[in-house]
Amino acid sequence: HRDAIHVPGASEPQEIDAAVQRVVQALATCDALLITAGAGMGVDSGLPDFRGSTGLFKDRDVAMTYEEMSDDKWFTEDPAFAWGINYTQIEMYRHTPPHGGYATLLKWAETLGKSVYVFTSNIDGMFQRAGFPDDKVVTCHGDMHHLQCTHDRRTCKGLLEDRSDEVWSADGIPSGLGD
Known part of the structure; x- marks a missing residue:
């Protein structure tokens, strides 16, 4: 149905x-609903878009882009960073609370009464916080609320507690740790 509902430049009522x-x-005739979303959803909630060197730290002079800061090498070369x-x-x-658009999409999904899935490039967990079931949300870039060991990808020993799952929740990281 994508071509049927895509209206480039629609501005007239x-x-x-x-x-x-x-x-x-x-929607009335679909078998299931797939919601796709990217950075715009997070930006509308007040999150930065992470493009350029000021995406994450708007108030600081940072010499690296977000992509450079996010390189896995830092976990080995400079774990504190x-x-x-x-x-x-x-x-x-x-x-940062999810904006009202998430609630609207969830209401549509519940009203539709059909299988609903989310595919997002966002790592913020906003869809889950808005009420979408975790098992119906695919995050192609991962999710900041689920951590993975950088050594053997399965077992992490250390700061929080031993974990044996390949990917585990970040809920154990206490709020305010960096204060």
Whole structure:
């Protein structure tokens, strides 16, 4: 149904109304709903878009881009830096509520009464916080709320507690640790 509901540059009320009617029809006849989302969803909640060197630290002069800061090599070369970046993000995500669009999508999903899935490039966990079931959300870039060992990808020993799952929740990291 993608082509049926895509209206590039729709700005006139009648164009928008026609597009909405096509969406309603497509939803009524679909077998399942796939919601796809990217950085715009997080930005609308007040999160930075992480593009360029000021994405994460708008108030600081940072000589690296977000992509450079996020390189896995830092967990080996400078673990304090790597965990500092990750902790900053986790805290930001914990304290930023999902905007109303998430609730609207969830309401549509529940009203539809069909299987609903989310595919997102966002790592913020906003869909889950808004009420979407974790097992229905695919995060193609991972999720800051689920951590993975950098050594053997299965077992982490150390700071929080021993974990044997390949991917585990970041809930054990206490809030305010960096204060």
